[in-house]
Amino acid sequence: MKVEIWSDIMCPFCYIGKRRFEAALQEFAHRDQVEVIHRSFELDPTSPLQTDKNYFEYTAAKYGISAETLAKQSRSVTERAKQEGLIFNYNTVKNANTHDAHRLLYFAREFGKEQELLELLYKAYFTESLPIGQHESLVSLAEQVGLDRQQASAMLDGTQNGEAVRNDQLLAARLGIQGVPYFLIDGRHAISGAQPASTMTQVLDSAWKEAKASQNQLDSDICDGGIC
Structure with a gap:
């Protein structure tokens, strides 16, 4: 089973959705047969690499809402994240x-x-407040997961994988994806948003049963044709 997940690092519900999906996967009996693939979705591709404005000032100005309203919304999201063990x-x-x-x-x-x-x-x-748009921060994170620092730096200094990122977003557009997180299971079953883990597990179970039923029908058709 293949699960493709469109998300953006600056999306709070993507982080929450990631944690809920991980919990759902733990409850899924066939989790060892699930391949998870990250797909790119830039919520704000015009955002500068760095800005002197803080999160509230920048976001409020971009979307035309007050910093006070945004601060109130962020407190609500922070509480929801805390329920998933996130800071x-x-x-x-x-x-x-x-x-x-x-x-x-x-x-x-x-x-x-x-x-x-x-x-x-x-x-x-979200937690450490690092400037993840800057190469220095990205290279440091790459090194922390065991990637070669010089190779990561060289890649970032060029344009490698830029087309792959754009293709992910073009595919999202063709699928009609307008918000993230978005989970696509075997290209047929979709979960939009940071749904509860129990809901995600139910969709995984349904997708698995449908796939097995389709395979059984195919095997039966092949046998009926005298091939098996």
């Missing part, structure tokens, strides 16, 4: 452009380190 420090979050972080995730995939790096990126942004 959000919105007061010190450093706004970032996540394009290079997504490119680095593709680089990490080549070495089987994609999921480890994704976890560190979320923690770096």
Whole structure:
């Protein structure tokens, strides 16, 4: 079973959804046969690599809402994150452009380190308030998961994996994905948003049963044709 997950590192519900999906997977009987693939989705591709404005000032100005309203919303999200064991420090979050972080995730995939790096990126942004749009921070995180520092730095200095990131977003557009997180199971079953873990487990179970039923029908058709 293949699960593709569109998300962005600066998306709070993506981090919450990631933790809930991990909990759902633990309850799924066939979890050892699940392949999880990260797909890029840039919520703010025009965001600068760095800005002097804090999270509230930048986001409020971009979306035309008051910093006070945004602060109230962030407190609510912080409480929801806490229920999943996550720590959000919105007061010190450093706004970032996540394009290079997504490119680095593709680089990490080549070495089987994609999921480890994704976890560190979320923690770096929401908890540790690191500027994940800057190469220095990204290279340090890459090194922490065991990737070669010089190779990661060279990759970031170029344009490698940029097309892969864009293709993920084009695919999302073709699928009609307008928000993240978005989970696509075997290309047929979708979960939109950070749904409860129990809901995710139910969808995984349904997808597995449908896939097995389809395989059984195919086997039966083959036998009826005198091939088996």
